[in-house]
Amino acid sequence: METIIIIVFVLGYLAITLEHNFKIDKLIPALVMMAICWALVALGIDTFPQWFDSAKHTLIENFGSLGLEEKFHIMEGTLLHHLGKTAEIIVFLLGAMTIVEIIDYFDGFSTIKSYVKTNSKKRILWIFGFLAFFLSAIIDNLTATIVLISILQKIVLDRNIRIWYAGLIIIAANAGGTWSPIGDVTTTMLWIGKKVTTGHLFVYLFIPALLCMMVPFFIASFLPAFKGTIPTPDEETIKPTSKYSSIMLYLGLGGIISVPIFKTLTHLPPYVGMMLALGVVATFAEIYSNRKFALTYDGDESADLQGHHSPVHHSLSKIEMPSILFFLGILMAVAALESLGTLFNFAGSLQTHMPMLGTELHHEGVSDLVVLLLGVGSAVIDNVPLVAASLGMFSEPIDNELWHFIAYSAGTGGSMLIIGSAAGVVAMGMEKIDFFWYLKNIAWLALIGFLVGAIAFMFTRTIF
Template identity: 65%
Template sequence: MEILLVVIFVLGYLGIAMEHTFKIDKLIPALAMMAVLWALIAINHLEVFEIIPGIGKESHHLEGVLLHHLGKTAEILFFLMGAMTIVEIIDYFDGFSTIKSFIRTKSKIKLLWLFSTLAFVLSAIIDNLTATIVLITILQKIVSDKETRLWFAGLIVIAANAGGAWSPIGDVTTTMLWIANKVSASQLIIHVLLPSIVCYALPTLVASRMAIFKGNIDEIIADENANSYNSALMFYLGLGGILFVPIFKTLTHLPPYVGMMLSLAVVAAVAEYLSNRRFKVGKAMGDHDQNHQSPLHKSLSKIEMPSLLFFLGILMAVAALESLGMLFDFAGALEANVPYLGTEHASTKISDLVVLLLGAGSAIIDNVPLVAASIGMFQIGMDEPAWHFIAYAAGTGGSILIIGSAAGVVAMGMEKIDFFWYLKKIGGLALLGFLAGSGVFVILRDFLLNAH
C-alpha cells in the first residue's frame, strides 16, 4: 500500500511540475493527490502517526492527525490571504505608483541596480511574486526596447527570489518554515541576508558589464498619479502593516496569522475611510459613481484563490505521507548514507549536498512541496543551520530556470520570455549567484558556529 501511495504522490508531483506541458493548472493535481492519499489511508485503516521532535513517531487517531495538519496548513493559508489582501488594497489606491518617483535616472546600469535592489527589498516585504509584477509593470512604462526589457526582467527575477529568501514574510517557503517554528525571524536574517545579497548582487554586477546595459534609455514618461497623497499613504501603511507582523509575533508569541489579521483590519479601516471620503466628495461635485465599491470587498475578490488552493492541496498531500512516518524514515536513510560536508561543530547531520540538490530541484519542481517535505523529514531543532540553508536554497534555486519560481513564471507571462532564451542568457547568472551565495552561507555558518 505504501508503494501505491508513493506512486500517486509522484504522479501528482509530475502533474505539478509539468503544468505548462499539460496546460493544466497545478492546483488540480495537488487537490486530487491530497484527496486520494487521505482516502486510501482512511479506507485501508492505515496507522497514522504524529512526529514529535526528540521522540519520534507516536500513534494517533486518523481524525485527530488530519485536524492537526489542517490546522497547521490553515495558519499558512490565512497568513497568505491577509498579506494578499493588503497588497490588493495598496493596488486599489494605485499605491505602487509611488515607486516610480524613485526613478530619476536614464542610465541603464543605474536603472539595473535600482530595479534589482528594489526587487530585493520589496520581495522581502510583499513577497517575490508581487514585487516582480509591480516592477515589471513599471519597467514596461519606461523601457521601450523589448530585448533590453527582457534582460531587466530576468535580473528582477533573480533579485526578487534572493530577497524573499532572507525574510520570514518574503517567500511562501520561508513563511512555512517560520510558522512551523523551524526558524526565527532574527536568526533567519542573520544567517541568510548576506548570502542573499551576494546571490543578487553578483549576477547584477556581471550583467552591468555587458553591452546590453551600456548607454541610456529613452525619456521617462511622468506619471501624474505617482505623488498622490492617498497612494503614498496606503503604500507605506500597507508595507508597515506587513512588517509589523514579525514584531507582533515576537511580542505576543501568537501565530503570525493573528498579527496579519490585525494589520489587515487597520489597513482596511483606513482604506474604507479614504474611499468613502473620496466618494462623498465626488457626489458633492456632481460625479455620481454608480460603481463605488468597498476597497476591502474589491481586494478580497482579487486575491489569488488558485494559489491558496494549490498550497492547501500540496501541504495536505505531504502531510499524508508524513502522518504515515514515511518522510521520517526517508530522512533517517538520508542522514545515514549521505556524508555531512559542513563544520564538525554543527549539531545537525543534514548534508549540505542534500540541501544544494533541494535548491537545484526547486528550479524544476515547485519549491513549496520540497520545503513541506523537508519540514516533515528532518526532526531537528529550531534555528539549526540546516533550516536556514534550506530557506536560502529553496528560495534562490528556482531562479536558474524561468519556470522554477512563481516570480519567473509571472515574468514569463508578462514579457513572453522564451524558456531557452532565459536558460541561455539568465540561467548562468542565476546559477552563479546561487552557488556564490551558498558558499558565503557555509563560510558564515561555520564562522558563527565556531564563535559560539
Template identity: 55%
Template sequence: MIAAVVACFVIGYIVIVFEHPLRLDKTVPALLMGAICWALLSIGFSNGSLEIVNTEGEVFNMFNSISGEAMEVGHAGAHEVAEEGFVGALLHHLGKTAEILIFLIGAMTIVEIVDLHRGFDVLKGWVNTRSKKRLLWIVGVLGFILSAIIDNLTATIVLVTLLRKLVPDRDQRIWYVALIIIAANAGGAWSPIGDVTTTMLWIGKRVSTAGLMEYLIVPSLVCFIIPFAIASFMKPFQGEINMPVLTDEEEEDRGRLLSSKTMLFLGLGMIVFVPIFKTLTHLPPYLGMMLSLGVVWLVSEYIHPEEDFTEERKAQYSAHKALSRIEMSSILFFLGILLAVAALETVVINGVGALRAVAESLQSVIPNEDIVILVLGFLSAIIDNVPLVAASMGMYDLVTHPMDARLWHFIAYSAGTGGSMLVIGSAAGVAAMGMERIDFIWYFKKISWLAFVGFAAGAAVFLIIESMFNIGVTH
C-alpha cells in the same frame, strides 16, 4: 499502497511541470494530487496496510491502535480512536497550510487595496530610470531588503505589482519577476521573519536573531549579487524600457487621487507591523496580517480618493473589488501542493514519515553533514522546504548541535535559497508564478542556472568563512 501515494505525487508533479504543453492549468493537477494522496492514505490506513505518524510523532495504524485501546474502550471505540488520530493528523497539516494561505490572502488583498488607490504609482515616480540594467538592480535591492523586513512572499507580491506599473510588456517583465524570486529568497534567508523556514528554526530555538543575521548576511548577499551581476550582461536587460506614452488627460487622471500616498504608506506599514505583532503577542503571523488587513480595510472605507468623491464611486476603491482581483487560482495551487507534501510527511516508511526517511537515508549514505545539507537545498527546490527543515530538526538534536551551531545556519541558508532553482520551489516563486503565469519550463531553461550559481557561490562563501573563523559549534 505507499507506492500508490508516491506515484500520485510524482505523476501530479510531472503534469504541473508540463502544464503548457498539456494546456492544463497547474491548479487542476495540484488539487487532484493533494486530494488523491490523502484519499489513498485514508484507504490504506483503514485497511491496515499503511501506518501514519501523528502530530506527536507517534507511529500507529488501525490495528495496532485497536490492540492498544481495546481493553479500555472496546473494539468499536478503538476504531474511533484510530480514526480520530488520522483526522487529527489531517487537521494539523490543514491548519499549517491554512496559516500560510490566510497570510497570503491578507497580504495580497492589502497590496490590491493599495493598487486600487494607485499607491504604487508613487513608488513608480521614485524609480526615475528607463535603463533595463539599472531597473534590475533597483528592484533587486528592494527585493533583498524588503524580504528581510516583510518576508519574501509579501515582498514578491509587492514588487510584482510595482513591476506591472514599470514594465508593461509581460514578456519583458517576467525576466525581472524571475530575478526578484532569487533576490527575495536570498534576503529572507538571513532574517528570522524573512522566510517560514528561518522562522521555524528561530521559534525552535535552533538559531538566534543576532546569530542568523551575523552569520548569513554575507552568504545571502553573494547569493543575490552573483546572479544579478551575470544577468546585467544578458540581452533582456540591455537597452531601455519602452514605456507607454500617456496623453495629458491620462496623466492628469492618474495623478488625481488624494489617497495614493496615505494608502501606500499605511499598507506597507501595516505589513511591516506583522512581525512586530508576532514578537509582542507570540501569536501566529496570519493573525497579525488579519489585523493589518482590517486596519487597511477600515481606512479604505472612509478615505476620499478624489475631490468630488461620491458613494457611486466608492465601489471602485473598495476592499470588495480588491478581493475580486487577487489570484485565487494560485491560492488553490498552493493548497494542493502543500496537502500533497503533507501526505508524504504523514505516511510512514521505516518507522518515520516518508520525508524524514528520505532525510535519514541521505544521512546514512552521505556521512558528511555539509553535503547532506546541500542536497536538502536541492530538494527544497523540488519539495516544499518546510517539511524538509522540520525533518532536519528531527534528525539533529540540540545536545550535539546547540543554538547557533554552524549546522543550523547552513540549513537556514540552503533551505531558504535552494528553492530559487525551480519556480515552484519557494513561496515567493509560487506567488510570482500565479501572478504572472510564469511557465515552469521557461524558468528552468532561463533562470535555474542563475539561481544555482548564486546558491553555490553563497554556500561556498559560508563554508570558507566557517573554516577561517570557526563559526558556531561543530559536531
C-alpha cells in the same frame, strides 16, 4: 499503498509542470493530486508501519501496532494540523494580496513609479534586486514578492521582459528571507523551535545570502534581456490618479511591515497581525473613497465608479484565487507524503548513505553534502517538510552552524525550481510563468547563486 501515493504525487507534479502542454490550469492537478493522495492514505491507513507527527517533528512509536480506530484518529488530527498550517499561510496571503490591491485601487504604486527615474533595464534590475533582498527580511519573501511584482507590473509593461525580472526577484527574495527569523517560513520554524537566534542568524547568513543574490544578478545584467531601456511611460500615466495615493501606499506597506512587530509582541501567528493591518488599511480606504459600505459586490464597474461599492470589495474581487487554490493543493499533497514519513526517511537516508565530503560539522558528523542535497530537495518537493524532518533528525544545540546551514540551503535551494518556494508559486500565479521557461532561463542562475553562497557560508562559519 505508499508507492501508489508517491506515483500519484509524481504524476500530479508532472501535470503541473506541463500545464501549457495539457492546456489545463495548474490548480486542477494540484487539487486532484491532494484529494487522491489523502484518499489513498485513508484507505490504506491500516497498512502503514509508521506515521510522522508533524506537531512534534518525529515519528510516532509503534504506529503499526495501533488499532484501526486509533490510527484514524491520528490521521484526522494530522490532516487538521496541516490544514490549519496551510490556512495560516493562505489567510496571511489573502490579507497581503488584498492590501496590495487596495494600494493599487488608489494608484499608490504610482508613487514608487515616480521614484524610479531610470528606464535602464540593468538599473531597474538592481533596484528591484536590493528591494527584494531587504524587504523580504522585513515582511517575508512571500509578501515581498507580491508587492514587488505588483509594482513591476506598473513599470515594465511588456510581460516578456517582466517575467525575467520576476524570476530574478524570486532569487533575491528567497536569499533575503534566510538571514531574518521572519523572512522565510523555514527560518521561522528554526527560530520558533529554538534552533537559531536572530543575532547569530544575521552574522552567519547575511554575507552568504547577499552573495547568493548578487552573483546571479551580476551575471543576469549581461544577458540580452537586460540590455537597453524600457519605454518611458507618459507623464500622465506616472502621475497618481488619486490624491490619497501616497498615503495609502505608506499606510499599506506600513501595515504589512507591522506584522512581524505584532507577532513579536503578542507571539500570535502572523496571519492575525495581517488581518489587523488589513482592517486598518481597509478602514482608511473606505473613509478616503467616500463610498457607501456594501455587503455585496456585483462586479458592475459603472456602479463602482458611481460610489455604490467599497474599494475593499473591489480589491477582494481582483485577488488571484487560482494561485490560492494551487497553494492549498500543493501544500496539502506534500503534507500527505510527510505524514507517511516518506520525507523523513528521505532526509535520513541522505545522512546514512552519503559520504562525508567537505568540511564536516560538529557533533553528529553531518556532511555538508547532506545539507546541500536538502537544499536541492527543497526545490523538488518543499522546504517546510524537509526542515521539519531535520528538526527531528539532528540534536545539535541552539545556534550550531548546522542549523544555520540548513536555514540557508532550504531557504535558497527552492529558487532552483519555480514551484520550489512560496515566492516562486506566487510569482508563477501572478505572471503565468511557464515551469520550463523558468527552468531554462532562471534555474541555472539560482544554482550558481546557491553554490556561491554555500561556499561563502563554509568560510564565514570558521570566522565567527
